[in-house]
Amino acid sequence: MFHAASAQKYVDASTLTIIGRTCPMEGHPYYRVDTTRYRFDNATIRHYCGYPAGVAVLFTTDSRRIEARWTTAPRSYGWNMTPVLQRGMDLYVRENGVWTMAGAARPGLQDRHASTIVEHMDGQPKECMLYLPAWSELLTLEIGVDEGASVTPLESPYKHRVIVFGSSVTHGASASRPGMTYPARMSRMTGIEFVNLGYSGNCMLQPEFARLLAETDADAFLFDAFSNPSPKMIRERLDAFVATLVKAHPDKPLIFMQTHWHTAGNLDQEAAKFHRERINTADGMMRRLAKQYDNVYFLDGEWFFGRDAEGTIDCDHGSDLGYDRMISERLPRIRKILRKYGIR
Amino acid sequence: MFHAASAQKYVDASTLTIIGRTCPMEGHPYYRVDTTRYRFDNATIRHYCGYPAGVAVLFTTDSRRIEARWTTAPRSYGWNMTPVLQRGMDLYVRENGVWTMAGAARPGLQDRHASTIVEHMDGQPKECMLYLPAWSELLTLEIGVDEGASVTPLESPYKHRVIVFGSSVTHGASASRPGMTYPARMSRMTGIEFVNLGYSGNCMLQPEFARLLAETDADAFLFDAFSNPSPKMIRERLDAFVATLVKAHPDKPLIFMQTHWHTAGNLDQEAAKFHRERINTADGMMRRLAKQYDNVYFLDGEWFFGRDAEGTIDCDHGSDLGYDRMISERLPRIRKILRKYGIR
CATH class of the missing domain: 2.60.120.260 (Galactose-binding domain-like)
Structure with missing residues (x-):
């Protein structure tokens, strides 16, 4: 109706x-x-x-x-x-x-x-x-x-284009409305287009996604790549995923973000163990890869939704408040890298 | 199921x-x-x-x-x-x-x-x-x-009790979940119980609400009373509403908050005119009443959801981000008044 x-x-x-x-x-x-x-x-x-x-x-x-x-x-x-x-x-x-x-x-x-x-x-x-x-x-x-x-x-107001590949956090759960996802907010704030390639629950470093990203033209790539895969998947897939991207975009910045702490782990001991292992796995591998490749960057730190557990709707997905905190913490670090490549 | x-x-x-x-x-x-x-x-x-x-x-x-x-x-x-x-x-x-x-x-x-x-x-x-x-x-x-x-x-952790009478903003639209309404958050933050008496769209200074509040025991009262009534209703009802409350609770702080700017008014000229008249009406009358009664207070200012229009879901109701901004701006002012009455 x-x-x-x-x-x-x-x-x-x-x-x-x-x-x-x-x-x-x-x-x-x-x-x-x-x-x-x-x-x-x-x-x-x-x-x-x-x-x-x-x-x-x-x-x-x-x-x-x-x-x-x-x-x-x-x-x-x-x-x-x-x-x-x-x-x-x-x-x-x-x-x-x-x-x-x-x-x-x-x-x-x-x-x-x-x-x-x-x-x-x-x-x-x-x-x-x-x-x-x-x-x-x-x-x-x-x-x-x-x-x-x-x-x-109306002509697009954006000159530069950054692809954001990620999980439900990038896709937008649980922003209040479509324009409040963090890529959309960062686009309005910076004048740089952050393109939303969030796949809720399904962003697992798959080869098919590597191919899609390798064949996609952009000025930079931002990855929320560690929220969905298990520690085992990260160990098995991350090196090849990064190698494919570096080969396809040798001169472009490839910025990998650590995943957020899932606050369910504050009380759920099994969730805590799983999330901690995932965070540690991503941290160790990304520090090595960021040294190995000139244009690969790693934004460490898992507390960008806040330490008080008030930034999520369900201990997992950000609210507008969680995303606001995320932007405050991550965006200055992202812009600093992008500026080195003339992306501003 | x-x-x-x-x-x-x-x-x-x-x-x-x-x-x-x-x-x-x-x-x-x-x-x-x-x-x-x-x-x-x-x-x-x-x-x-x-x-x-x-x-x-x-x-x-x-x-x-x-x-x-x-x-x-x-x-x-x-x-x-x-x-x-x-x-x-x-x-x-x-x-x-x-x-x-x-x-x-x-x-x-x-x-x-x-x-x-x-x-x-x-x-x-x-x-x-x-x-x-x-x-x-x-x-x-x-x-x-x-x-x-x-x-x-479990025994209530709260010693002091503040009734918050208000509109959808107090009721909780559009917090992400029940615990993220601003009275609930302020309770957890302060250890003072802020009791939610929000009536979305229907908080219009009615005499029946004045009777309810007059007969309710609490250490203080906080009012989000200007988001729902028309300017005409405020002019007709506010003096009697305040007088009833002062008579019933002569020694208790009665704190009236200005309503938020409805960002629909940024572009909608009729909405802007309506909201501006309402804000001005409340501001003028409350300044007079706060002088007239020792224990009546007015928290002025309509920008507590932020000036950037990112704090609401629909140009009207707060998101968790809007309420977080509201708490940052209003709560210190509220606590300062409550402390004068030993409510902390």
Whole structure:
């Protein structure tokens, strides 16, 4: 059921500027990755290729009101995520060089949605960035505006592009809405595009991901690569994964981040043992690899969600607060490395 | 459908210590307010009296595993809130005087729920605080533990009690989970109990609320009273509301907080005009009232969610980040006032 449909004119969003895709797919404008080119055996990974986490539509409009109507493919709801993160959208408008939140596109519980995002604006041209659903396949999207209003593609404001490959933390669980994932926030804060290649629970240093990243053009790569694999997987796969990336991108910075401490381990003794072994394994191997390769970097430290266990929704996934703390701790270290390569 | 049921022994939570109720109701152990004593005409307010926002169950157990099974009354899901905030729970354990998040009780989409909260603990006695669902009526709750484990009521750690009367911001939209509402966080941070009397969208200085607060015993009162009423309502109702409270609690601090700037007003010109008039109305009247009454205080300033519009989920309701910013700005000012009354 549509919630609202009072706009007088609708524009197909796929005709506007779309950013945040790693490997666009013919006929599927909102897919992050082309699943015919990269054939993952795992069905969840294939689904996630189609989820437009971090993907945004850019346009300029002089409409006083902006609406959206859209359809998502059926999927069940997660207990630790908001509906607006999973199937909704949020709109930012750039004024005086600063992106500011303008409104949310409210999803329903079913698969067809419509929502007013913002209204009563001044009618001057507005530069808009609409973040797409982080946890659902988006089948159709139309932007609704006033009759007579213009809607034109807006050129991407980002000159440099950093691919962020990672787990649910990168994918965005449990940010409050799509624009609050840490890659999206870091993009707005820096003017450097951090492209979201998060695969919740499935970022395990697989060779197929190494191939995807080796064939992807970017100015730098950032890895949240140690949140999902077991210590054994890290031992077995990390050297080859890094070697593939170094070979493909010999002059690009490859920045690996330590995973966060899972606060379940504060009380759960088995979880503590597992997470500690994983952290120690990644730490030891990455220190060696960062010495071995000139352009490989390691951001150590597992406490970036805070030591007080208040930065996660479930002892595991960040809230907006956890991600804010993460950005405060990690982003200055990331920017320092990127500046050495002229990425600013 | 129950998600998990592997505990060997269950204890009815209503036989344990329950904190956070303003006016307990016979036969409804998890209601915040007795709806037979306070008869609100508005059905939403009556429902909210039954939602245990801010209510927590306190117990000590030496079980290695803690589970919960519980039932909630049917209601629809909100698009800007997580299921775990609405129908789930989160558990804190106190170690060395500090409350730390131990795990979440994951709700299903229907009305019967069961979840393991934490496991593999060391079997030593643990002091536990389980926050109840913020946005659903809780019909039954059982705590599941290992066979042979003890479960005993834990005395409240709080000596002083401050009632927080307010809007959705106080109620908790859109904190990530029940324990992350700002009254709950401030309680853990200070050792002073901030009791959640948030009524989302319905906190409008009504005489019935004034009567409830006048008849409620507490060491102090904190008011988030300007987020819901219109400027006209504030003009018509505020003087009488304050007079009733001063008469009932002549020696207690009555602390009124300004409402937050609704960032929708950054672009929506009608919203901006409405919110600005409301803020100005509250500011002017409260400065006068704070002069008129010795124990009435006003915390001015509307930017406590931040000026960057990143602290809300929907331009209106705080995320965990917004509430963290709010606490950083408001709590030192609140504590300074409370200290004058020996509340620390």
